[in-house]
Structures are given as C-alpha cells and as structure tokens.
Amino acid sequence: MSDGYRQLLEATIQHLEGLKARGIRHIPVEPTTLRALAQPPPKTVAPQKAMAPPKPPGNPATVPATPVPTAPSPVPSPTHPPQAAAEKAAAMAALRERALACTRCxxxxxxxxxxxxxxxxxxxxxxxxxxxxxxxxxxxxxxxxxxxxxxxxxxxxxxxxxxxxxxxxxxxxxxxxxxxxxxxxxxxxxxxxxxxxxxxxxxxxxxxxxxxxxxxxxxxxxxxxxxxxxxxxxxxxxxxxxxxxxxxxxxxxxxxxxxxxxxxxxxxxxxxxxxxxxxxxxxxxxxxxxxx
Ligand code: SF4
Missing domain, CATH: 3.40.470.10 (Uracil-DNA glycosylase-like domain)
Structure with missing residues (x-):
C-alpha cells in the first residue's frame, strides 16, 4: 500500500471515528463510492511494468498462457474515480477537522x-x-x-x-x-x-x-x-x-x-x-x- 493511499485511508477512518463519537451512526454513500471502496488499494508500480503491451485481439487460444504483466488497475480509467473519491473524502475530512478546531472568532x-x-x-x-x-x-x-x-x-x-x-x-x-x-x-x-x-x-x-x-x-x-x-x-x-x-x-x-x-x-x-x-x-x- 502506498504512503499516499495509507494517509487517505487514515484520514477517512479519523473522520468516521469523529462522526461516530458525535453519535452519527449512518452516513449516505453513493453506489459508485461503495464500488470504489470495494477495490483493492493501488500498489506502487515500476514504470516499465506500467507500459504493458495491449492484449492481442481475437481467438483466446492465441493469448499466451503466462499473463501479460499489466499495471494494477484498481480504478477505472481515465478519471480514477475511487482514488479521486478517497482524496475528496480525505480533503473534506481535513477541512472539517480544521473548522472544528477554529478559533478565529x-x-x-x-x-x-x-x-x-x-x-x-x-x-x-x-x-x-x-x-x-x-x-x-x-x-x-x-x-x-x-x-x-x-x-x-x-x-x-x-x-x-x-x-x-x-x-x-x-x-x-x-x-x-x-x-x-x-x-x-x-x-x-x-x-x-x-x-x-x-x-x-x-x-x-x-x-x-x-x-x-x-x-x-x-x-x-x-x-x-x-x-x-x-x-x-x-x-x-x-x-x-x-x-x-x-x-x-x-x-x-x-x-x-x-x-x-x-x-x-x-x-x-x-x-x-x-x-x-x-x-x-x-x-x-x-x-x-x-x-x-
Ligand atoms: S470561529 Fe469564526 S471563523 Fe472559526 S469556524 Fe467559528 S465562525 Fe467560523
């Protein structure tokens, strides 16, 4: 698990713990977000592995028995919504924490x-x-x-x-x-x-x-x-x-x-x-x- 993903995960858990502490037991989650959360976390990938060739089209019999190495794809391209969703949730959680601690007035x-x-x-x-x-x-x-x-x-x-x-x-x-x-x-x-x-x-x-x-x-x-x-x-x-x-x-x-x-x-x-x-x-x- 990458450091960035771990930080996002920790920020999300921290936010959920804060909600739980305030007695909130249910939060709305969209189906797309649930599907995104079900994806495995992204792994750090060497650049050359990310340049995997495309699979040959046509008869499956022509596909090599050994799988072609491809970059792990926990998120659908091109917008990487699960990562974006996690980043957004983490950013909102961080903003919330700042506001809750605010003493400007x-x-x-x-x-x-x-x-x-x-x-x-x-x-x-x-x-x-x-x-x-x-x-x-x-x-x-x-x-x-x-x-x-x-x-x-x-x-x-x-x-x-x-x-x-x-x-x-x-x-x-x-x-x-x-x-x-x-x-x-x-x-x-x-x-x-x-x-x-x-x-x-x-x-x-x-x-x-x-x-x-x-x-x-x-x-x-x-x-x-x-x-x-x-x-x-x-x-x-x-x-x-x-x-x-x-x-x-x-x-x-x-x-x-x-x-x-x-x-x-x-x-x-x-x-x-x-x-x-x-x-x-x-x-x-x-x-x-x-x-x-
Ligand atoms: S202290 Fe003032 S600036 Fe900070 S959250 Fe409250 S109203 Fe907003």
Whole structure:
C-alpha cells in the first residue's frame, strides 16, 4: 500500500471515528463510492511494468498462457474515480477537522457548544446554504435540525430528494452569540461572515454542486455580496463562481409567514432548481401550494 493511499485511508477512518463519537451512526454513500471502496488499494508500480503491451485481439487460444504483466488497475480509467473519491473524502475530512478546531472568532468560540460544519453528500448535485447555526444546531452540531430545519427537510422531500442526497451548510459555522440573552438568534456581522466564509468556499470547491440554493438574504450576501432584498432576488438565477445559484426565502421566514402565496413562491424557486437539475417533476408537484 502506498504512503499516499495509507494517509487517505487514515484520514477517512479519523473522520468516521469523529462522526461516530458525535453519535452519527449512518452516513449516505453513493453506489459508485461503495464500488470504489470495494477495490483493492493501488500498489506502487515500476514504470516499465506500467507500459504493458495491449492484449492481442481475437481467438483466446492465441493469448499466451503466462499473463501479460499489466499495471494494477484498481480504478477505472481515465478519471480514477475511487482514488479521486478517497482524496475528496480525505480533503473534506481535513477541512472539517480544521473548522472544528477554529478559533478565529474568540467571542463565538467561548459561546459555542459545537462548530456546525455541514452535513450531507459530498458529491451532491444540490447544495443548500443557510445563515448560521441556531440553538438547536449549536447543541447537535448539525445544520438545519430545529423547526426551520424540519421544514427544509420537508421541502427537500417534496422535490423527490432526501437530506442524504444533498449537502447543507451555513455561511457561519458557529452560532452568533447573544450576550445577556437566554434565547433568540442574531444575524452574523459582516466581519464574522468574512472571517468564516473561506471554509464554505473550500466546501463548495470540493463538492462542486451543479446548483446552489441560498436560503435567505444573509446566505445571498455571504456568497454573492449582494444586499438587495431577498424578496427582489428570490426566483432569479444568480451565479456563484460559475455555478447557478437560486436565492429563495429562508425556511424560518415561512414559519413566521404562513401565507400560501409565500409557500408557493419558495416552491416555484425549487421547481426552477429541479428543472435545472433535470429532476422529474410530476403534475402534482407542479401544482403544490396553488389555490384550488
Ligand atoms: S465562525 Fe467560523 S471563523 Fe469564526 S470561529 Fe467559528 S469556524 Fe472559526
């Protein structure tokens, strides 16, 4: 086993042990990743062996009894996906470890219970970005697990996907402190967002989603620097470093405003996302939250 492969393996095991320590017992894994993990580890190969001649075509009887030496091929060419998948998982695990140990915002470090890094499929086509952890997220170390998170889970389910299919992260990884208050949340300051956003940039660079959904004005501000009202921006495609980005309302807004028209607005934004991802859309789905 090569040193590089061993390092990747150790980083992956370390990451899984960290998840286990936090009580996470199941993680989403794509079938392609499982197949990749079933492959034997690559061996170090002398260059001349890697230049094996092609097998002669035609009658098998003409094939020499002694196998022609070939380079071990634990990964399908040309993109070497298993190695790439392992490297990606290791890179995300390393990024997570850096974020979990981060102390760039001392006032948030003293107030936080957990750093809320992000959760989901690191190969997801769809990335949801919110604002910052609330009290529930801070306690559990996972984004969108409170009331707004449960609504987000329902919205994702309505598209035919699950939380395990997508990736969910926030602009800020630590809960904005609220000194003197026992409850409530506050919006991250521009300085806090600027300090933390490099982690999200790195996450997006690793995941490389096909579409990003920015949940609420703060997510749009953090990713695009745009401070126009979310009611103006929502429903209109934006671009984050070449990736299509759909701004929509934060689920917390829908909890405060139960109007059917606002639910429909968010749903229409999600329908655009589904179309962009070429997800199947039934007639029933198209008509969600329409008045009858
Ligand atoms: S908010 Fe981000 S930058 Fe600040 S301490 Fe937490 S992880 Fe570090």
């Amino acid at each position: 001392p006032h948030l470090v003293t107030a936080r219970t957990n750093v809320v890094f992000g959760v989901g499929n690191i190969n997801a086509q769809l990335l949801f970005v919110g604002e910052a952890p609330g009290a529930d997220e801070d306690q559990q170390g996972e984004p969108f697990v409170g009331a707004a998170g449960q609504l987000l889970t329902k919205i994702i389910s309505a598209t035919g996907l699950s939380r395990a299919d997508v990736y969910i992260a926030n602009i800020l990884k630590c809960r904005p402190d609220t000194p003197g208050q026992t409850a409530g949340n506050r919006k991250p300051t521009p300085a806090e967002m600027a300090t933390c956003i490099p982690y999200l940039h790195e996450q997006i660079d690793l995941i490389r989603p096909q579409v990003i959904v920015a949940l609420g004005a703060t997510a749009v501000e953090g990713l695009l620097g745009k401070t126009a009202g979310i009611s103006k921006l929502r429903g209109h495609w934006q671009t984050y470093r070449g990736t299509p980005l759909m701004p929509t309302y934060h689920p917390a807004y829908l909890l405060r405003n139960q109007a059917m028209s606002e639910k429909r607005n968010v749903w229409e934004d999600l329908l655009q996302v589904m179309e962009k991802l070429a997800l199947p859309i039934s007639e029933k789905q198209r008509n969600y939250f329409l008045k009858v």
